[in-house]
Amino acid sequence: SHSINLAVIPGDGIGQEVVAEGLKVLSAVLPQDVKLETEEYDFGAKRYHATGETLTDADLDSLKKHDAILLGAIGDPSVPSGVLERGFLLKLRFAFDHHVNLRPSKLLPGVATPLAGQPEIDFVVVREGTEGPYTGNGGTIRKGTPHEVATEVSVNTAFGVERVVRDAFARAQARPRKKLTLVHKNNVLTFAGHLWTNIFTKVAGEFPEVTTDYLHVDAATIFLVTDPARFDVIVTDNLFGDIITDLAAAVSGGIGVAASGNINPSGEFPSMFEPVHGSAPDIAGQGKADPTATVLSVALLLRHLGYETEAVRVEEAVSADLTERGTAVRTTAEVGDALAARVAS
Amino acid sequence: SHSINLAVIPGDGIGQEVVAEGLKVLSAVLPQDVKLETEEYDFGAKRYHATGETLTDADLDSLKKHDAILLGAIGDPSVPSGVLERGFLLKLRFAFDHHVNLRPSKLLPGVATPLAGQPEIDFVVVREGTEGPYTGNGGTIRKGTPHEVATEVSVNTAFGVERVVRDAFARAQARPRKKLTLVHKNNVLTFAGHLWTNIFTKVAGEFPEVTTDYLHVDAATIFLVTDPARFDVIVTDNLFGDIITDLAAAVSGGIGVAASGNINPSGEFPSMFEPVHGSAPDIAGQGKADPTATVLSVALLLRHLGYETEAVRVEEAVSADLTERGTAVRTTAEVGDALAARVAS
Ligand SMILES: CC(C)[C@H](C(=O)O)[C@@H](O)C(=O)O
Ligand SMILES: CC(C)[C@H](C(=O)O)[C@@H](O)C(=O)O
Numbered sequence: 001s002h003s004i005n006l007a008v009i010p011g012d013g014i015g016q017e018v019v020a021e022g023l024k025v026l027s028a029v030l031p032q033d034v035k036l037e038t039e040e041y042d043f044g045a046k047r048y049h050a051t052g053e054t055l056t057d058a059d060l061d062s063l064k065k066h067d068a069i070l071l072g073a074i075g076d077p078s079v080p081s082g083v084l085e086r087g088f089l090l091k092l093r094f095a096f097d098h099h100v101n102l103r104p105s106k107l108l109p110g111v112a113t114p115l116a117g118q119p120e121i122d123f124v125v126v127r128e129g130t131e132g133p134y135t136g137n138g139g140t141i142r143k144g145t146p147h148e149v150a151t152e153v154s155v156n157t158a159f160g161v162e163r164v165v166r167d168a169f170a171r172a173q174a175r176p177r178k179k180l181t182l183v184h185k186n187n188v189l190t191f192a193g194h195l196w197t198n199i200f201t202k203v204a205g206e207f208p209e210v211t212t213d214y215l216h217v218d219a220a221t222i223f224l225v226t227d228p229a230r231f232d233v234i235v236t237d238n239l240f241g242d243i244i245t246d247l248a249a250a251v252s253g254g255i256g257v258a259a260s261g262n263i264n265p266s267g268e269f270p271s272m273f274e275p276v277h278g279s280a281p282d283i284a285g286q287g288k289a290d291p292t293a294t295v296l297s298v299a300l301l302l303r304h305l306g307y308e309t310e311a312v313r314v315e316e317a318v319s320a321d322l323t324e325r326g327t328a329v330r331t332t333a334e335v336g337d338a339l340a341a342r343v344a345s
Numbered sequence: 346s347h348s349i350n351l352a353v354i355p356g357d358g359i360g361q362e363v364v365a366e367g368l369k370v371l372s373a374v375l376p377q378d379v380k381l382e383t384e385e386y387d388f389g390a391k392r393y394h395a396t397g398e399t400l401t402d403a404d405l406d407s408l409k410k411h412d413a414i415l416l417g418a419i420g421d422p423s424v425p426s427g428v429l430e431r432g433f434l435l436k437l438r439f440a441f442d443h444h445v446n447l448r449p450s451k452l453l454p455g456v457a458t459p460l461a462g463q464p465e466i467d468f469v470v471v472r473e474g475t476e477g478p479y480t481g482n483g484g485t486i487r488k489g490t491p492h493e494v495a496t497e498v499s500v501n502t503a504f505g506v507e508r509v510v511r512d513a514f515a516r517a518q519a520r521p522r523k524k525l526t527l528v529h530k531n532n533v534l535t536f537a538g539h540l541w542t543n544i545f546t547k548v549a550g551e552f553p554e555v556t557t558d559y560l561h562v563d564a565a566t567i568f569l570v571t572d573p574a575r576f577d578v579i580v581t582d583n584l585f586g587d588i589i590t591d592l593a594a595a596v597s598g599g600i601g602v603a604a605s606g607n608i609n610p611s612g613e614f615p616s617m618f619e620p621v622h623g624s625a626p627d628i629a630g631q632g633k634a635d636p637t638a639t640v641l642s643v644a645l646l647l648r649h650l651g652y653e654t655e656a657v658r659v660e661e662a663v664s665a666d667l668t669e670r671g672t673a674v675r676t677t678a679e680v681g682d683a684l685a686a687r688v689a690s
Contacts, residue, residue, distance in 0.1 A: 081542075085532040114570045116461040133478075133499070138536045144543070148503040150536040154478070158493040185584070187430040191483045191495040197426075198489070218591035225459045225570060225595050239530070243588060246563035250570050 003035035004305060007066040007270065012044040013279025014289035014332075015072025021291035021336025022070055022298045025317075028340040029302070029310045039066070043088055045076035054087030060095050068301050069272040072294065073279035086136060093129050096269035098262035099160065100167050101129035101238075102300065103245040103276065105228075110323045111253040115225060121252045123231035126168040127241025129262055131160040132192075134238040156192040156237070161199045167265060168235035169207045179211045179232035180204075183220045183240055196237065220244055224251060249276050257322070259296035261304060273301040287331040292318055295339050310343075317342035348380035349650060352411040352615065357389040358624025359634035359677075360417025366636035366681025367415060367643045370662075373685040374647070374655045384411070388433055390421035399432030405440050413646050414617040417639065418624035431481060438474050441614035443607035444505065445512050446472035446583075447645065448590040448621065450573075455668045456598040460570060466597045468576035471513040472586025474607055476505040477537075479583040501537040501582070506544045512610060513580035514552045524556045524577035525549075528565045528585055541582065565589055569596060594621050602667070604641035606649060616649055618642040632676040637663055640684050655688075662687035 008023065010016040023038065030036055041063070048054055063069060074084050092098070107113055107121035137153035165182075172180040182200045186193025197214070204212050215223065217240045223230055224247050236244065249258035258276035275293030283289060296318055303311035317339050330338070353368065355361040368383065375381055386408070393399055408414060419429050437443070452458055452466035482498035510527075517525040527545045531538025542559070549557050560568065562585045568575055569592050581589065594603035603621035620638030628634060641663055648656035662684050675683070 081532045082535040082538065086535060090533065114461060115459055133497075134533060136535075138499070138534075140536045140540070142503075146503050146507075148540055150501045150540040152478075152499040152501075152534045152537050154483070154497040154499070156495045156497075158487075158491050162491075185587075187426045188435065188479060188584075188587075189483075189497045190427040190431060190481075191485045192497050193427065195485070195493055195495040218588050221566065221588055221592040222595040222600070225592065226599075239533075242530075242533075243563050243566055247566040247570065247592070250567040254571075255567070 002033055003037060004030070005065070005067045006036065006038045007063050007069040008038045008040045009043050009069060009071040009074075010040065011072040011074040011279060012046070012076045013073055013281045013284035015044070015074070015279055017285070017287065017289050017332045018275060018291040018294040019070060019072040021332060021339070022294035024336045024340045025295045025314060025343055026298050026302075029313055029343040030307070031310075044074050045079050045084065048079055048084065054084060055091050063092075064096075064269060066270045068270050068305060070298065070301060071272055071274035073275065073277065075279045076281060090134060090136070092272065093262055096262075096272070097130060097264050098269075098272060099128060099130045099164055100261075100263040100265055101127035101241060102261040102263055103127060103241070103248070104259065105245075105248040105252040107252040108319050108322045110325065111257070113251055113253060115228070115251050119227075120229040123228070123234060123248070124171065125234045125236065125241055125245050125248060126164060126171060127236060127245060128160065128164045128238045130238075131156055132238035154189070154192055154237075154239075156195050158195065158199060161196055162203065165199050165203050165235055168233055169203055169210055172210045172233040173207055175232060177232040178209050179213075181220075181231060181234045182212070182214045183217050183234055183236040183244065184214070185217050185240070186214075187216060192237070200235070217244065221247055224248060228252070245276065253322075255293065256290035257292045257296065257318075259293050259300055261297070261300040263304060271304055273297040273304070287333060289332050291332050291336050292322070295336070313343050314339075347378055348382060349375070350410070350412045351381065351383045352408050352414040353383045353385045354388050354414060354416040354419075355385065356417040356419040356624060357391075357421045358418055358626045358629035360389070360419070360624055362630070362632065362634050362677045363620060363636040363639040364415060364417040366677060366684070367639035369681045369685045370640045370659060370688055371643050371647075374658055374688040375652070376655075389419050390424050390429065393424055393429065399429060400436050408437075409441075409614060411615045413615050413650060415643065415646060416617055416619035418620065418622065420624045421626060435479060435481070437617065438607050441607075441617070442475060442609050443614075443617060444473060444475045444509055445606075445608040445610055446474035446586060447606040447608055448472060448586070448593070449604065450590075450593040450597040452597040453664050453667045455670065456602070458596055458598060460573070460596050464572075465574045468573070468579060468593070469516065470579045470581065470586055470590050470593060471509060471516060472581055472590060473505065473509045473583045475583075476501055477583035499534070499537055499582075499584075501540050503540065503544060506541055507548065510544050510548050510580055513578055514548055514555055517555045517578040518552055520577060522577040523554050524558075526565075526576060526579045527557070527559045528562050528579055528581040528589065529559070530562050530585070531559075532561060537582070545580070562589065566592055569593060573597070590621065598667075600638065601635035602637045602641065602663075604638050604645055606642070606645040608649060616646075618646040618649070632678060634677050636677050636681050637667070640681070658688050659684075
């Protein structure tokens with residue numbers, strides 16, 4: 001395709017600022033003959049306060065027509081916890097069947113990590129995105145009374161687990177180390193645990209070159225700080241993936257550089273790319289936010305749309321910039337400009 | 346009471362070795378006039394293979410008569426995942442209503458941590474022990490087929506949440522910093538999240554001196570590696586507690602020194618004390634296991650039974666030993682002997 005029709009959702013807080021830089025780099029890296037069309041959407045706290053809407057059916061119809069979606073951040077303290085998360089972010093992941101939630105972690109030379117001894121970190125987490133404890137199943141009885149009971153139901157299907165496990169095996173197969181770790185808690189969550197473990201074992205048979213192992217999620221958090229180099233590709237459920245990818249981001253340079261893709265591999269719906277960080281209202285509008293995570297999300301977007309050369313160019317620009325960054329404080333736009341200049345040259 | 350009637354469950358792997366050292370230190374620290382009676386139980390993999398039993402009603406009746414339980418570790422690769430966990434460890438926590446799962450994390454001077462810059466770490470996690478995703482509710486349909494659906498149900502009651510939240514507030518109130526952090530995921534698990542958050546807010550009103558805050562579990566893992574000093578007391582659900590206490594142990598000296606108590610505060614049933622680590626079959630029987638976590642669990646046991654002076658003596662002995670440990674390799678028994686000698690003097 002010689003055009004990209006992109007939905008842009010700046011969202012709340014620093015979302016506006018970082019998305020502007022992401023687009024700057026995207027424009028700079030694309031070949032002259034690729035036409036970039038963008039349409040901006042006003043989802044987030046402001047629209048919610050004005051209209052009570054988070055994401056309507058008409059919104060979904062409109063978003064569906066794009067090739068991909070770039071999102072900044074959604075969330076604001078003025079909105080009760082859960083409203084935008086369930087009403088926008090998760091609604092979109094479910095509506096567009098974003099079952100592969102891709103979160104790479106790579107510690108680049110010169111980047112600060114809270115871990116001693118600058119360990120080697122280069123792995124990717126494939127987090128299931130449409131099942132598990134995120135389905136919103138469950139409920140409450142006798143709310144607000146001393147006899148309240150609240151349940152959360154984790155729903156796991158053979159269909160849903162197998163497709164994400166298969167995706168993770170294919171990704172492991174394509175990497176030099178070819179190693180895949182299943183992370184779950186199959187000794188306690190035995191129903192879901194057996195399903196995940198059995199499917200993992202079955203699909204492993206089709207990928208004889210991939211080395212596999214298994215870790216309980218609690219043990220995985222230990223290894224993420226004591227021996228992150230042991231990981232190559234991790235596949236895990238939605239909630240465990242949420243938890244370990246924040247930890248993974250923290251040890252590999254912080255959420256300022258952590259990118260993610262909410263991917264629908266079949267292409268039936270557009271995939272969405274976003275930094276792992278939130279809207280950080282405390283520093284919004286001050287030009288202090290680091291747009292690097294958004295720019296790396298743009299690289300994932302490019303790769304997903306088939307622009308592999310351009311994706312690599314963006315990633316190399318970020319690597320070079322991070323390595324040379326030093327301690328000089330730069331504004332959001334200065335980082336974006338520097339990255340755009342690198343990819344253009 | 347001038348006697349302690351202790352149930353001892355060495356269990357599997359290194360459990361045998363570390364419990365022996367725990368008992369050595371316990372005997373050494375107790376005043377002459379306190380009679381220590383112990384009864385050993387053979388739970389674990391060996392008994393399971395011989396009899397198919399993990400924990401019978403008769404076992405529970407017998408255990409019930411003790412003042413407290415000291416456990417080494419349960420688990421062996423020869424037993425399918427989940428059998429001993431659900432059939433012994435969790436069965437006991439549920440049967441004896443061990444709803445306060447207490448896990449202190451303190452980084453002692455000189456102890457190695459994977460974090461750069463030797464941060465200050467001194468907090469305690471109060472993990473709910475009888476509810477949440479650990480109830481074993483849920484199930485499977487169409488097992489083994491492409492249409493399998495497996496569910497896990499997290500059950501949360503006002504009764505269960507309030508008692509553990511209240512316990513955590515009382516513990517925070519008794520500490521110098523008086524700070525309590527609720528860790529949950531109330532933006533996604535909104536049913537359980539609202540219950541936890543509402544009860545936390547309500548009980549906070551009764552403890553005006555305690556400073557409170559809230560963190561999503563994913564953000565909590567970030568702070569555990571970037572700013573662990575921010576934590577004083579954490580209260581959280583069963584599964585989040587499982588995950589963050591392993592991470593907490595990893596950053597504060599490793600699971601070799603992480604102690605825990607499964608506490609029934611009313612005293613209706615005996616409480617159980619155990620190291621956080623597992624049975625480590627790879628190093629079992631070689632005198633290589635570090636008994637420190639078990640010895641620190643003995644300190645929690647002493648405190649629970651009202652022997653505060655003795656508990657502090659054990660903790661101080663461990664601190665002194667750890668500080669002086671250096672790089673010399675000692676056997677399990679040598680560490681136990683050194684600690685017993687310190688507490689006796
Ligand atoms: C904001 C929240 C709904 C979201 C999640 O839990 O998935 C976030 O933490 C993430 O990791 O993308
Ligand atoms: C062994 C397992 C059942 C247990 C748990 O998940 O609670 C362990 O990880 C722990 O933290 O005590």
